[in-house]
Amino acid sequence: SLADTDWIGLLEKARSLRENPNPGELRFDGRVALVTGAGNGIGRIYALLLAKLGASVVVNDLGGSHTGVGGAHAAADKVVDEIRAAGGKAVANYDSVEDGDKLVDTAIKAFGRIDIVVNNAGILRDKSFARMTDADWDLVHRVHVRGTYKVTKAAWPHMLKQKYGRIINTASAVGLYGNFGQANYSAAKAAMVAFSNTLALEGRKSNIIANTIAPNAGTRMTATVMPPEMVEALKPDYVAPLVAFLGHESCKETGSIFEVGSGWIAKVRWQRTGGVGFPINRPLLPEHIASRWAEITNFNDGRATHPISTQDSFAAVQANFDNKDTGA
């Protein structure tokens, strides 16, 4: 009957639904996120999503071209305006990621803390290796490797102190597999993987997690090489939710690599063959290796493993310490 109805309970429910219309939604209220290169492309969508979910966001962007030329405030300002117009909290920062401490300063000055760092800023200087100059190499490494390092280095002491941090670094499939014309970029992107994995180890005790993503997205960076249907199918909106998940307090995943794009997400790991241990009490000659090459490179003999740490990796090397040939 009406008299038995728990009106107060129902009102409570209605109120909480109004405040959070999507129960179970991963919220970021009270959290501060810094997204580098957030004036365009994938980074812009990260910033919009994190702000929509309640985070205060530092929208960093130098505002240059996709080859790293020039700079302008408009790129970051536009995204900040978009976030504010939707009722979110954001401030702009226009420094290069190479001045990482300035980006983190902006977060601390505006919002008093830094919880999430998404290292996303990036440029390309594609050229065949024969034609690549030192400048092409250095510029790409400065933005991706040194930039990611400098931003993270500045955020790290805050994260250690508050015993909380979420770091997402941006690699690329070409950093895992290589690509014609991208010796500089692919090497820089591979560095992201090892950097994240080491931070994952050093951050574990302090509830700092670090992961790497290899995104695929239709942006100005890829629009020049993709037909329009493909740009549409690869909307950054399909990448951003993974970054939000990896940036959330409920996420415990760390030291992992994810390939993501077009709404498809998968984790990547190393695989190693069972290997061949040669006796160490007699000389190891190149021809010994040649004669066992098929075994050394065989992933399908049931002995392949997936090492997940340097210790894990070393165990097989160490196991060969006692491999002595006692045969006649």
Ligand code: NAD
């Ligand atoms: P984008 O060019 O659309 O956006 C990158 C943004 O970074 C730009 O707004 C640019 O101004 C900014 N930026 C460049 N140098 C900067 C610096 N020194 N300091 C601050 N900001 C700087 O590119 P995108 O496609 O959105 O790429 C985002 C990230 O994802 C990059 O790291 C890129 O290498 C990586 N990635 C993209 C794809 C893809 O398919 N789009 C694939 C693999 C990896």
